[in-house]
Amino acid sequence: MKLLRRASATPLWRDEFSVHTVDERYVNRRQFAKFLVLTSLGMLAGQLWILLRSLWRRPSAHPARLVAKAGEVPVGGVKLFNYPGPDDPCILVRTAEERYVAYSQKCTHLSCAVYYEAARGRLECPCHEGYFSVEDGSVLQGPPPRPLPRLALQRRGADLVAAGFEGEEA
């Protein structure tokens, strides 16, 4: 701060921590301009940091993992599993003979676990009555702001394999 200060007989602490109420409230043009410039520089540095981070960091692909054997889940049945981490619950639904879908089980509203309502063909969140389409995970009704994240399923022989989320780079 000494570099930015005009030469003065009074020590810096007397200026910075004046005992007078008037001085404490008073902000002169130079101080205001200094404040603007320094905060702008801070904002710029922050933006640059975010930019550099996003350039350096490649999105990490989730490893493919076996979810179920082909005949394991009956038509209209579900299987719960965790993917990609042990604390990320997911739900696999077999909607037709050859059609499987899998979603994250966390409701996008407040992370309650959704369950499959087979009679109406939709996923229901019981906490606040949010409903998701079982076909694509889109919100049908209720407070959830976004569709459920959908898992990319792959058929490898007799195995169903989850390989990341849809909309992400694999």
Next chain:
Amino acid sequence: MFGYEFYVDPSRCIGCKACENACAECDTHRGTPMIHVDFLDRRESIATVPTVCMHCDHPTCAEVCPADAIKKTEDGVVQSSLKPRCVACSNCVLACPFGVPKMMPRLEQMMKCDMCYDRTSEGRRPMCATVCPSQALAYVTPARMAAERRQAPSNVFQFGNQTITTKVFMMLPPDQPAVSVDVVDYMWEGRP
């Protein structure tokens, strides 16, 4: 009140403690007086002296405050510590040459005389000066003081190497030089 000054005359104090009680009546700090009446030397004399804040031009209490909690307003009144800032470190208590600030451990805050800022800022006299029966504490115009008293008011005090000028005046005996008075010696010895 413009043109009015605060005068302290210890020689007039009769130790009735009316000022202490009047001060404690105030709604801003009810029950806790911000003025102290002390015996000068109880064994030798019954003389008492009231201690109000002298409101220094360069308040030592505010200058040593690490939390920037003591502020001086434009009219020259050094305010009590600001509650959100005071860290109860007692630096001001130790630094004040007049021994004015007192730490309130119950509140964890320093509180001191602010010349009844709620009253004087709107043109009324400080509570202690209104009740003092002998006018050892007087809030009057300098002209009236000069007309009514033999003593000379002084607001310059010398504490070792530190020279302090204050807003509040101390009345000194007429033969005493009005400047550079060793107030500590004056107060503790109890004689001119």
